[in-house]
Amino acid sequence: MDIKFPEDIPSQRMAFRHICNDEELERVFNIKSPEDYLFLIRAETIVDHMRLFRVYRNKKLYSKGNWSLEDSFDTYHFEQFLDALNDTHRKECEEITYGNIFSNKASGTIFTSNYGPIITISESLEYFLKFANLTLIDFDTDIPVSVRFNSLRIAIRIMLQQEAMDFHMDPRGIIPKKIQNWNNIVVSNQMKFIAGHEFSHYLCDHIDKKNICEENIYKDIFSDGENHNKTITFYNQSQTEEFIADATSIELPNYNPHDKTMVITSALYWFAALDLYEHFIEKVTGRKSGLGEHPSAIKRYESLLNNVSLTKDINKQEWLDYQKNLDVIKEFINNDVDKQLEQTYRFYGSCYLAEPNTKWRGKHLIDRKDYY
Ligand SMILES: [Zn+2]
Incomplete structure (x- = not known):
């Protein structure tokens, strides 16, 4: 059997391919503008977190070829x-520059970048x-x-x-x-x-440039220990x-x-x-x-x-x-x-407004059968 792996597609690029369209994929690896930089933060957070990655990979899969990660954010x-x-x-x-990203800061954020100030909301x-x-x-x-x-x-x-x-x-x-x-x-x-x-x-x-601090964008609230997620320089x-x-x-x-x-x-x-x-x-x-x-x-x-x-x-x-x-x-x-x-x-999954087959819940939906 002759299996050929495409040498020009490193694994990281493969991961981004699952959530970005072709044009967005180019932007991730060739940052030219503040919008590209914001897009990179957004895409990286999704790729780094398997739970988000699964949701966005499915969104792209079921978009029937019309997908844009950027346009999926309001x-x-x-x-x-x-x-x-x-x-x-x-x-x-x-x-x-402004846009939504995934972050567990329970508010909006303004931070510095080489491309000027950026405002994000989770x-x-x-x-x-x-x-x-x-x-x-x-x-x-x-x-x-x-x-x-x-x-x-x-x-x-x-x-x-x-x-x-x-x-x-x-x-x-x-x-x-x-x-x-x-x-x-x-x-x-x-x-x-x-x-x-x-x-x-x-x-x-x-916006005082002296008053800044590094913080994780997306961290585990229950953990006090080391966290290796991406950090950003926020204004305090x-x-x-x-x-x-x-x-x-x-x-x-x-x-x-x-x-x-x-x-x-x-x-x-x-x-x-x-x-x-x-x-x-x-x-x-x-x-x-x-x-x-x-x-x-x-x-x-x-x-x-x-x-x-x-x-x-x-x-x-x-x-x-x-x-x-x-x-x-x-x-x-x-x-x-x-x-x-x-x-x-303390469990990952889904909670509901009411029991199945009731007025506020409706029919019991089954993961990977009724939806993906
Ligand atoms: Zn504030």
């Missing part, structure tokens, strides 16, 4: 923020928000408490990188169309706010700068009152979700949030209510009272961690 949230800026501020942002964050919102928002619908709490478990598992990122094939349950549409609007406002927060660091001159911001960037992300764009109400309320739900996640991490690891450069989510929630000029549709007292709901949910989290940390949070 940029609408960055552009919606930039579109709402005046010409001067928009021009200032032109030297920034692709996982959008899914985290989608599931956390289902826990936190009333949606004028009687959503069972079990569905709301299962949704929070999925959200937390997404942040822990324990949940398979295959929601496009296995959405984890059936969410009524009305809620889905409402939730999509909230998520897009949250992503716009998060993108705006990072652009605001740049516009408010928080002070707590004060974080509050300023939050307020600027809302006040600087020219939003009409309706859009401003939407972005403020969506941002408050984002901080509420982040507060629950921080509580989970504190309960499991004993690591308290809000001690370093980053203020705790609940401080950011309160700062937003106190430092942004609220529209007439936002009732400050109602939002201050809303924090009591978070205390109730935290009791659920404590109980869950005490009773079933291992079974619920």
